[in-house]
Amino acid sequence: MSSQVRLRLLPSSRCLFDDPVQVEVAGLRSRQAVTVRARSTDEKGVVFSSAATYRADDNGEIHLDRDPSLSGSYSGVEPMGLLWSMKADTLHKRFQKTKSLNPHVVKFSVHDEEEEEEGRRVLAEADNERLLLGDRVSRIQVSEGNIRGVLFTPPGEGPFPAVLDMYTFGGGLSEKRASLLASRGFVVLTVPLYGHEEMPKNVREVHLDNLEKAIKFLRKHDKVGAKGVGVISLSKSGDLALSVATYLPGVEATVWINGCSANTFLPLYYKKSLIHPALLFDMNKIIYTESGGLIIKNGVHDPLAEENKDTLIPIEKAKGHFLFVASEDDLNWDSQGYVDMMVERLKHHGKDNFESVCYPGAGHYLEPPYGPYCPSSFHAAIGKPVLWGGEPRSHAAAEVHMWNKIQEFFRDKLSCDAEQTKAKL
Known part of the structure; x- marks a missing residue:
């Protein structure tokens, strides 16, 4: 991973399942193209994933609530697009999250778009814990x-x-x-x-x-x-x-x-x-x-x-x-x-x-x-x-x-x- 690239989940990397999260990337080169990915595994072991290509601004930053996806699982400005566009790695599978005690964990990562697809480096990553049970709910x-x-x-x-x-x-x-x-x-x-x-x-x-x-x-x-x-x-x-x-x-x-x-x-x-x-x-x-x-x-x-x-x-x-x-x-x-x-x-x-x-x-x-x-x-x-x-x-x-x-x-x-x-x- 690149030590200077940062992937931030705001206001926190831990939130309720039905809360939006703001995804930001900083420390990139000016106008650098990267792929931002999301990946998760449901209760049945089925893997769901999504990816979208973004271009950093002049300051080397990407804000998913401001910047459009240029290609990938969706296009345009979609702050939560990486979550709702995730697809199963197997046909005809429904995302299974029925138990409330364990959080739904989504792994976000940033990859260099200019490298070969198979060898793209992970520039930064962060986990989003999406809780189904609020604080002190019985x-x-x-x-x-x-x-x-x-x-x-x-x-x-x-x-x-x-x-x-x-x-x-x-x-x-x-x-x-x-x-x-x-x-x-x-x-x-x-x-x-x-x-x-x-x-x-x-x-x-x-x-x-x-x-x-x-x-x-x-x-x-x-x-x-x-x-x-x-x-x-x-x-x-x-x-x-x-x-x-x-x-x-x-x-x-x-x-x-x-x-x-x-x-x-x-x-x-x-x-x-x-x-x-x-x-x-x-x-x-x-x-x-x-x-x-x-x-x-x-x-x-x-x-x-x-x-x-x-x-x-x-x-x-x-x-x-x-x-x-x-x-x-x-x-x-x-x-x-x-x-x-x-x-x-x-x-x-x-x-x-x-x-x-x-x-x-x-x-x-x-x-x-x-x-x-x-x-x-x-x-x-x-x-x-x-x-x-x-x-x-x-x-x-x-x-x-x-x-x-x-x-x-x-x-x-x-x-x-x-x-x-x-x-x-």
């Missing part, structure tokens, strides 16, 4: 009755707004979104719909009763001050969140991200009675691509067809508020169309307890910001890799906006009552 494994999950609690006495995170993307339990929300001041319980080691292997139906117990668990927590809780979802759990908001008491705010307006794939039960049959999927409508990934957007049956009306969720009965988030380039299913369908239904019933936001150029898999964009990966229900849609730059911008929007929505709708919290103690 993490507790929950196994109470039929509730299986992880509870995250911010430091301090509260009261705090409470959120049930129904993360079901690909099955199993992911702590990333829940731990980051807790780091921003929410009490969050994350629960899996299926795929948990203590749950049945072949789930054939879903019961709202278990989620009702999870909501009651949250509302009784000493640090929770709101009269009701929030619910956040993604993909299949989107329609489940609609049913939770419609049929269960104590739900004040629901975030629906790229889901469906009808109950999909698995029949839904409550108090041993069938609430909704499942809206099914037509494998004959799948589009095969040269990459081996499938486009399954048109496979879901039409929920408005007469034979499928019983799968539609009567969200007009919900007493809380909705935030609908849709990606216009979702290739998993017609999220934008489902939002239009739900908005029309609510308006028809004289309801105004909703807001919606749609993102052009974004794909299905919307997550907290600054993780690698995922164009395709294995779909647990289909059993093959699928294309999620979207364009990396637009998708990354959508995640930043969405993440702020979600927090604003929950803070606005989940007002906390300090007196109520004191009464629980």
